[in-house]
Amino acid sequence: MIHFERFKLENGLTVLFHKDITTPMAVVNVLYDVGARDESEDKTGFAHLFEHLMFGGSINIPDFDAPLQHAGGESNAFTSNDITNYYDVLPSHNLETALWLESDRMLSLAFTPKSLEVQRNVVIEEFKQRYLNQPYGDVWLELRPLAYRVHPYKWATIGKEIKHIEDATMEDVKSFFAKHYNPSNAILCVGGNFELEYVKDVVKKWFGAIPSGSKPARVLEAEPEQKEFREKLIERNVPAAAFYYAFKMPERKNAGYYLADVLSDALGRDKSSRLYASLKKEQKLVSEIGAYITGSLDNGLLIIGGKLNEGVSFNMFDKALWEVLEKLKNEIMDDTELDRLMIKIRTAREFQEQGLLNRAMNLCQFELLGDANGINEEHEIYNSITPKDLQKMAKEILKPTNCSLLKVKSNQNAES
Amino acid sequence: MLNRKKAPELQNIANIDFVKPHVYDITEKCHLFFMNEVPNDTARIDLHFDAGSGLGELGIASFVGGLLFSGTAEKSSIQISNELDALGAFYESNVAHEQAMITVYALKENIVPILRIIKDAVDNISFHEDEVQEMLNDRKQKFRVNMGKVSFLAQRKFQEKLLSGTPYGRIVEEDVYDNVSISALKRFHKENYLNGLTKVVLVGDLAQDEVDEIIDITGAWATDRKQEFATEFKNETGTHEVLKSDAIQSAIRIGRILFNKTHPDFIDFQVLNTILGDYFGSRLMSNIREDKGYTYGIGSMVAELNHSGYFLIATEVAKEVKDATIQEVKYELEKLKEELVAAEELELVKNYMLGQLLKSADGPYSMIDLYMGLEPYDMEMEFYNRSIDSIKSITPERIRELAAKYLDWNDMTVVVAGS
Numbered sequence: 001m002i003h004f005e006r007f008k009l010e011n012g013l014t015v016l017f018h019k020d021i022t023t024p025m026a027v028v029n030v031l032y033d034v035g036a037r038d039e040s041e042d043k044t045g046f047a048h049l050f051e052h053l054m055f056g057g058s059i060n061i062p063d064f065d066a067p068l069q070h071a072g073g074e075s076n077a078f079t080s081n082d083i084t085n086y087y088d089v090l091p092s093h094n095l096e097t098a099l100w101l102e103s104d105r106m107l108s109l110a111f112t113p114k115s116l117e118v119q120r121n122v123v124i125e126e127f128k129q130r131y132l133n134q135p136y137g138d139v140w141l142e143l144r145p146l147a148y149r150v151h152p153y154k155w156a157t158i159g160k161e162i163k164h165i166e167d168a169t170m171e172d173v174k175s176f177f178a179k180h181y182n183p184s185n186a187i188l189c190v191g192g193n194f195e196l197e198y199v200k201d202v203v204k205k206w207f208g209a210i211p212s213g214s215k216p217a218r219v220l221e222a223e224p225e226q227k228e229f230r231e232k233l234i235e236r237n238v239p240a241a242a243f244y245y246a247f248k249m250p251e252r253k254n255a256g257y258y259l260a261d262v263l264s265d266a267l268g269r270d271k272s273s274r275l276y277a278s279l280k281k282e283q284k285l286v287s288e289i290g291a292y293i294t295g296s297l298d299n300g301l302l303i304i305g306g307k308l309n310e311g312v313s314f315n316m317f318d319k320a321l322w323e324v325l326e327k328l329k330n331e332i333m334d335d336t337e338l339d340r341l342m343i344k345i346r347t348a349r350e351f352q353e354q355g356l357l358n359r360a361m362n363l364c365q366f367e368l369l370g371d372a373n374g375i376n377e378e379h380e381i382y383n384s385i386t387p388k389d390l391q392k393m394a395k396e397i398l399k400p401t402n403c404s405l406l407k408v409k410s411n412q413n414a415e416s
Numbered sequence: 417m418l419n420r421k422k423a424p425e426l427q428n429i430a431n432i433d434f435v436k437p438h439v440y441d442i443t444e445k446c447h448l449f450f451m452n453e454v455p456n457d458t459a460r461i462d463l464h465f466d467a468g469s470g471l472g473e474l475g476i477a478s479f480v481g482g483l484l485f486s487g488t489a490e491k492s493s494i495q496i497s498n499e500l501d502a503l504g505a506f507y508e509s510n511v512a513h514e515q516a517m518i519t520v521y522a523l524k525e526n527i528v529p530i531l532r533i534i535k536d537a538v539d540n541i542s543f544h545e546d547e548v549q550e551m552l553n554d555r556k557q558k559f560r561v562n563m564g565k566v567s568f569l570a571q572r573k574f575q576e577k578l579l580s581g582t583p584y585g586r587i588v589e590e591d592v593y594d595n596v597s598i599s600a601l602k603r604f605h606k607e608n609y610l611n612g613l614t615k616v617v618l619v620g621d622l623a624q625d626e627v628d629e630i631i632d633i634t635g636a637w638a639t640d641r642k643q644e645f646a647t648e649f650k651n652e653t654g655t656h657e658v659l660k661s662d663a664i665q666s667a668i669r670i671g672r673i674l675f676n677k678t679h680p681d682f683i684d685f686q687v688l689n690t691i692l693g694d695y696f697g698s699r700l701m702s703n704i705r706e707d708k709g710y711t712y713g714i715g716s717m718v719a720e721l722n723h724s725g726y727f728l729i730a731t732e733v734a735k736e737v738k739d740a741t742i743q744e745v746k747y748e749l750e751k752l753k754e755e756l757v758a759a760e761e762l763e764l765v766k767n768y769m770l771g772q773l774l775k776s777a778d779g780p781y782s783m784i785d786l787y788m789g790l791e792p793y794d795m796e797m798e799f800y801n802r803s804i805d806s807i808k809s810i811t812p813e814r815i816r817e818l819a820a821k822y823l824d825w826n827d828m829t830v831v832v833a834g835s
Contacts, residue, residue: 060421074696121708122709272501284550
């Protein structure tokens with residue numbers, strides 16, 4: 001059970017407090033309800049570029065990191081297609097330093113041209129390092145537009161192309177900040193060994209006077225139901241052929257989300273999973289294979305990905321894969337397998353909840369879904385899952401008309 | 417009226433409580449280190465073996481490490497995976513230069529049953545030809561994928577030049593996956609696993625009888641022999657290039673042989689290293705990322721070996737600026753050798769390092785890792801209290817002195833991989 005308190009400031013900022021008496025460290029986590037899905041199609045990669053700019057100094061404080069480091073702390077952030085999340089970890093007696101810094105950059109940034117120019121370059125190098133200069137690095141740049149035709153999940157967080165980042169202007173930066181970075185669009189969580197009254201006092205002190213702004217309305221075009229099997233073949237300078245089967249799955253708030261999650265575990269989480277056991281160990285078709293979900297807030301993807309063994313064709317593999325999927329749809333899962341999946345889920349959760357930072361982040365994410373207490377209800381949801389539910393979900397999503405397949409062919413040798 | 421330009425008052429870290437684990441003798445020299453103050457149901461066990469990649473023919477240690485759960489006469493590898501997963505085990509085996517390790521994360525009540533399965537799996541590996549061949553094919557494919565990464569190409573060449581003349585400097589080529597004798601695998605397994613356990617680390621709220629049982633199970637593997645580590649190191653200086661013609665970024669590695677915790681300059685060098693490249697506001701990050709925008713990241717570190725250690729700067733930069741980056745690194749090293757660090761910067765780094773030390777002592781899992789960082793050198797937790805004093809009292813002069821002593825460009829091995 002993860003305890004927390006919730007209060008709201010008058011300017012609309014939602015605040016969570018999670019008390020942990022065992023640690024000398026404090027965590028300040030700030031989630032902004034903005035991600036790559038909120039970008040316009042001709043200016044992609046912006047939410048993430050903006051995350052970088054949030055470290056370039058704020059209205060009253062020229063440098064974000066130095067005062068935090070001076071207080072013995074450190075900070076980082078990540079951007080996804082759904083959210084942007086900032087966190088600070090520091091000795092708990094210096095909590096106010098983190099609140100001072102986070103509140104000032106929520107109030108306003110410094111918007112220096114130098115910061116924009118440098119961070120554009122840094123993000124372009126990040127783009128190259130992670131997506132262009134690695135074998136299979138560009139797979140998500142190809143797979144997203146194949147699986148999504150309308151919804152902004154069709155571009156990656158890093159952006160569609162480097163040019164969009166090069167073209168970002170100060171005007172874009174300012175309007176993005178004005179629209180998305182205000183108290184009513186944020187959730188703050190403070191974790192550590194404090195009293196609630198103290199947390200209320202210092203949070204009000206630093207965040208209370210920030211003008212509330214308004215929570216931007218999100219109107220995203222829903223992705224129409226997929227009705228046909230989609231397939232794309234690309235050829236790359238890679239040593240082995242690779243495949244990515246992407247199945248649409250329910251949105252985060254739908255109970256079916258958990259079913260798809262467990263299905264992905266059954267298919268390809270561990271070495272005891274169905275795909276690993278059958279396609280790798282028994283039939284020796286692949287060198288690696290796994291299944292996972294993207295964890296998206298809107299309709300996400302269940303991905304089956306891996307690499308073919310030398311001499312195995314995409315067709316041979318495809319046939320064998322669908323046999324495994326058909327079995328999951330046609331035969332009810334036995335309890336031994338379900339128990340095995342559940343103990344892994346429970347073990348993973350216990351380890352995740354070990355860390356104060358994880359707890360603070362997850363509380364914010366559940367609050368975004370509607371109620372931070374969701375963090376305590378999740379295991380009940382998993383426990384109530386039956387083999388019948390799983391079979392139904394398998395039938396619903398694991399079908400060719402719900403699937404987008406990206407194949408990466410090697411141009412290093414002739415076969416496959 | 418709130419003055420937003422003024423930072424809140426800071427408090428300094430007074431002291432840190434460093435807690436030692438309980439130590440049990442499995443045999444005279446093989447110990448179990450146990451940290452039991454875990455406030456939840458999680459647990460971890462590490463089994464350390466004298467089975468590092470410095471031993472035996474090239475590749476053998478890594479292959480055996482990859483075959484530990486590959487099946488016995490009684491059980492297939494899938495059966496073993498099934499049994500371990502049914503107990504919720506997250507497990508892996510790792511092979512480093514000087515040791516190999518099996519690590520298991522699980523709920524505390526499952527640790528002993530998991531260990532029994534592992535014991536049987538490792539004791540009775542059959543080295544079935546199919547499993548060996550599959551592992552070799554997988555490794556070869558992974559190797560080919562890695563050879564497409566500039567970071568891997570640079571790291572590989574750096575290892576060769578840095579650790580040259582020692583078993584750790586041996587570099588794998590693709591043909592290593594083609595000529596493996598099963599009898600050599602079996603021999604290594606017998607010598608280095610069945611009679612190769614050097615220590616066990618256990619974290620979790622386990623009962624005494626469970627600890628006793630773990631000692632009982634692992635006892636048969638324990639060895640009292642003295643591990644043989646490389647002792648003499650000398651990096652090959654100069655610049656070494658690796659060509660990858662289609663790369664759009666170049667990977668750079670710059671470093672030298674240095675020392676480990678046992679050296680009197682070790683702690684003070686950590687401060688120098690932090691200033692140079694070991695935090696977000698470091699000189700290298702400030703100059704090469706935050707001022708020039710040449711890279712997504714650049715950093716420096718100190719890594720330790722049993723009888724030595726090394727210093728390393730690593731980055732990936734746009735190919736057009738690889739030479740400019742090396743120039744800037746050189747400039748930053750020279751600056752540290754010639755100019756005194758400003759008081760303000762030094763104070764920031766001191767506070768930052770103390771905060772990080774507090775964090776690295778937060779909770780039983782972190783605490784045991786701190787302790788195990790000392791254990792190879794027979795040092796006591798007192799080392800960290802001394803570290804606190806050294807960090808607090810170090811002067812700009814001392815930092816300049818260390819930079820002059822250890823950061824001479826002529827002592828560096830430089831590797832650039834790219835087009």
